[in-house]
Amino acid sequence: MVTIASWNINSVRLRMPLVERLLREEAPDVLCLQEIKTVAELFPAAELAALGYEHQVVHGQKGYHGVATVSRIPLREVSRHDWQDNGEARHVGVELLGPQGQGMVVENVYVPAGGDIPDRTQNVKFGQKLDFLERMTRWADTVDRPTLIVGDFNIAPLESDVWSHKQLLKVVSHTPVEVEALARFQDAHGWADLGRQHIAAPQRYYSWWSYRSANWQTNDRGRRLDHMWASPELAAQATAHRVLEPARAWDRPSDHVPLVTEFTL
Amino acid sequence: MVTIASWNINSVRLRMPLVERLLREEAPDVLCLQEIKTVAELFPAAELAALGYEHQVVHGQKGYHGVATVSRIPLREVSRHDWQDNGEARHVGVELLGPQGQGMVVENVYVPAGGDIPDRTQNVKFGQKLDFLERMTRWADTVDRPTLIVGDFNIAPLESDVWSHKQLLKVVSHTPVEVEALARFQDAHGWADLGRQHIAAPQRYYSWWSYRSANWQTNDRGRRLDHMWASPELAAQATAHRVLEPARAWDRPSDHVPLVTEFTL
DNA sequence: GTCTATATAG
DNA sequence: CTATATAGAC
Numbered sequence: 255m256v257t258i259a260s261w262n263i264n265s266v267r268l269r270m271p272l273v274e275r276l277l278r279e280e281a282p283d284v285l286c287l288q289e290i291k292t293v294a295e296l297f298p299a300a301e302l303a304a305l306g307y308e309h310q311v312v313h314g315q316k317g318y319h320g321v322a323t324v325s326r327i328p329l330r331e332v333s334r335h336d337w338q339d340n341g342e343a344r345h346v347g348v349e350l351l352g353p354q355g356q357g358m359v360v361e362n363v364y365v366p367a368g369g370d371i372p373d374r375t376q377n378v379k380f381g382q383k384l385d386f387l388e389r390m391t392r393w394a395d396t397v398d399r400p401t402l403i404v405g406d407f408n409i410a411p412l413e414s415d416v417w418s419h420k421q422l423l424k425v426v427s428h429t430p431v432e433v434e435a436l437a438r439f440q441d442a443h444g445w446a447d448l449g450r451q452h453i454a455a456p457q458r459y460y461s462w463w464s465y466r467s468a469n470w471q472t473n474d475r476g477r478r479l480d481h482m483w484a485s486p487e488l489a490a491q492a493t494a495h496r497v498l499e500p501a502r503a504w505d506r507p508s509d510h511v512p513l514v515t516e517f518t519l
Numbered sequence: 520m521v522t523i524a525s526w527n528i529n530s531v532r533l534r535m536p537l538v539e540r541l542l543r544e545e546a547p548d549v550l551c552l553q554e555i556k557t558v559a560e561l562f563p564a565a566e567l568a569a570l571g572y573e574h575q576v577v578h579g580q581k582g583y584h585g586v587a588t589v590s591r592i593p594l595r596e597v598s599r600h601d602w603q604d605n606g607e608a609r610h611v612g613v614e615l616l617g618p619q620g621q622g623m624v625v626e627n628v629y630v631p632a633g634g635d636i637p638d639r640t641q642n643v644k645f646g647q648k649l650d651f652l653e654r655m656t657r658w659a660d661t662v663d664r665p666t667l668i669v670g671d672f673n674i675a676p677l678e679s680d681v682w683s684h685k686q687l688l689k690v691v692s693h694t695p696v697e698v699e700a701l702a703r704f705q706d707a708h709g710w711a712d713l714g715r716q717h718i719a720a721p722q723r724y725y726s727w728w729s730y731r732s733a734n735w736q737t738n739d740r741g742r743r744l745d746h747m748w749a750s751p752e753l754a755a756q757a758t759a760h761r762v763l764e765p766a767r768a769w770d771r772p773s774d775h776v777p778l779v780t781e782f783t784l
Numbered sequence: 785g786t787c788t789a790t791a792t793a794g
Numbered sequence: 795c796t797a798t799a800t801a802g803a804c
Contacts, residue, residue, distance in 0.1 A: 264794085265797060289794090291798065317798045318793075367794055465794085465795035509794080509796080529804090530787060556788065582788045583803075632804055730785035730804085774786080774804085787804085793797080
């Protein structure tokens, strides 16, 4: 069995106590982090190694974005895509090497948030987000081996992925143009949405609650921005999937919670 | 008996836990704070009142400087001198009104640091510091009732007020021109230096250790920048004086430690 | 080194 | 609201 987790940590240095808690409580074999907000030199490599996650690939940048995949299973970096072509660190791909993971490819991605206005002409960031998705779709066309892609997609595609479909139709992350772009990406490889494979729509499923909303626990204005998607042949081996909602209430939390999937490989 | 404390707190909002600890451990009747670094609206008035310090005068400003005097004894504000004439909040004077303090005047002052270069022509801040002291001296000429002046004077006048007289002769805070300006201020009213009245030179007496010096506890490169000076008739009633050095090692400390003096009034 | 303010991002 | 980076102050 192999367990893989994904978490937008919103500064890994600030939240190492939370990362440690996740690793102790869930003990995933692989953890994919997004928004590490640090360069590789300042990544808490030693602490993670001490916790058993000695295999690490870090694609960081100063202050913003940045992704890292750490593992108890040996792995090697196989790609670093820059789907925006602007130097931002938003993806790293690895291949698991151990007797367990055996050749499985894990793509760790942090899709751009896309700014506030859902219009290419008024908001360049929105255009960049769509461009990112389009280039990622072209890449997906070429994927020819069992692959898992996880991370913060910054899009909640389904109605039950948001607290109010109607009120979020014009809010970046849930607009039809984004949902359609994500659907094209999904179709390009036939990705299986593992989250919804285990927690089927229209069940409530959120992975992110804004810091700005005060009583987030009561109001529950969440969105499912984080995903774990698998090649069809891999999806059949995903035996369990958890959304660690309690992590949103941990001390000084990330605004995202971890997702965990178990595979029988 | 009346106990009066003075402390450059270097942001009162950030260090309220330390202020609370001081108030619980020393229980002074009056606490004079410097460098509160906040406007009066954001001063932690309610917390201090809850600790028994319900009488408060706050002369704050946004981000920089700012002084406040809080007390268990009733008091009234009697002055707010702007000895630099630039709008900075560096002084507030109060009169104690209770049956204990009875008419004692407490002047709370934060003398400008003065920049790095001890030369008026090269460094305007150094000139402003000297101007401040000169105007404060003209004011001292007029003091005609028992007065205590406390605060961060930003000058260490004696050789034993610094870790190395020789190495600090050209360092702002211990230059002869500053020491002479402070001596003129002292002579203008005949202020008694209560610190040195109780811990006589050449004994070591420091109230400040720079954040920048790494092993400040071992190297002990301190300076006596904080003072409590009294009118001659009041000085005779100062029965005890303490320098709370341990406070420099408290969690997330100020770079200054509190001074406490007890009076039999 | 440790603060505050500001700008930018999410 | 919660982050990071930077500048200025001490």
